[in-house]
């Protein structure tokens with residue numbers, strides 16, 4: 001197969017499935033590793049955040065694809081989701097920011113799809129355990145906002161990234177300086193609205209240890225200095241995304257995923273105490289795309305914070 005034909009293969013894949021893609025030759029792994037190391041050395045990454053999220057990265061080609069020649073980074077548009085919850089005396093609409101629902105399932109599905117597509121031309125694929133925002137920014141797929149979130153064109157920050165290695169050799173090397181959104185030079189909207197002071201004036205790496213997303217994804221107690229009115233989502237936080245002018249066109253994109261009844265909440269309470277999960281509840285959460293975080297995200301604690309604010 002000629003090289004141009006392979007470039008076309010990816011192009012036709014992303015146009016068929018409405019993805020956007022960046023591609024880097026595998027030699028750029030060293031650059032990605034350096035970028036990441038530099039962030040660590042400058043102290044931009046909090047130790048607890050590193051241990052919770054970032055120490056699983058690998059900047060080596062994977063064992064199951066030693067012949068990897070390129071890194072493909074895909075972006076796909078993702079909405080916010082709304083879950084209606086019956087609390088007995090009232091119901092609340094709990095919003096879940098983009099990417100939480102079915103995150104792993106979507107990654108798996110995209111992997112299978114792309115793998116099949118490439119296999120038709122005898123190319124192989126393996127998952128990339130790379131810092132995806134960084135890879136997207138270095139490939140030109142995404143730009144950084146001052147809130148340290150990656151933005152992709154008209155989707156703004158409403159997207160999910162997925163990274164893969166392939167033994168297909170790209171003929172291009174778009175490695176570039178990481179771009180910052182133009183408006184960030186003079187805009188202070190996200191800095192002002194951030195409820196925890198996590199967005200800093202002098203750098204584009206936020207203080208993730210203060211970010212509500214890190215705090216409410218964790219099972220640890222929410223620190224007392226977090227003001228009760230800060231909570232705005234069932235998990236994570238949307239304040240800096242909703243206020244950002246680059247999200248103007250997508251900020252109202254919300255998809256309903258269904259309702260949790262009082263009985264469902266009672267069953268969640270039971271399972272949080274270590275009791276066997278009710279199969280009906282499991283199926284319901286699966287159908288809503290919430291099952292992945294049943295054991296991880298403290299849904300009930302976050303629900304109480306949201307309801308009490």
Ligand code: SF4
Pocket residue numbers: 145146147181183184187188189190191240243244245246
């Ligand atoms: S709100 Fe303003 S400063 Fe923050 S990311 Fe968006 S454009 Fe940049």
Ligand code: SF4
Pocket residue numbers: 147193194195196197198199206210211212213236237238239240241
């Ligand atoms: S997600 Fe919320 S807490 Fe985190 S930086 Fe943005 S506004 Fe601040």
